[in-house]
Amino acid sequence: MPCKIWLVLSMWLLLPTCDAGRQMPKLADKKLCADSECSYPILIARALQDYYPGDCRFIPIRQGQLVYVYAMLKDRGNLFWAGSVQDSYYGQQEARIGHFPSSVVEETHALMPASTEVKTTKWDFYCY
Secondary structure: OHHHHHHHHHHHHHHHHOOOOEEEEOOOOOOOOOOOOOOOOEEEEOOOEEEEOOOOOOOOOOOOOOEEEEEEEEEHHOOOOOOOEEOOOOOOOOOOOEEEEEEHEEEEEEOOOOOOOOOHHHHEEEEE
């Protein structure tokens, strides 16, 4: 019986520290995209350096990796972009989608203009 109580108590203590499955603060109220659903990439960029994320809203990026940018945050979040990365071997890992600082990448190919302003929602910054 004491073992079960200890297990329940330890799980209860660990839950609040986990980022997964909770709402995180919004980085911006608006973003620029190629379309109203931000479903088309705006540009392709190459990582200039490694980036290790601080929380689950962000994606890790390795130097030299290609990043497909789908949105550019506006106003207070204009330093961040949203996009996806794929491992160097296609199919080795699923593409990861999230935010990253625009300063860690350089644009290599413009694909579509980021001319559609879209309001961000709580789901843009939700941790799964």
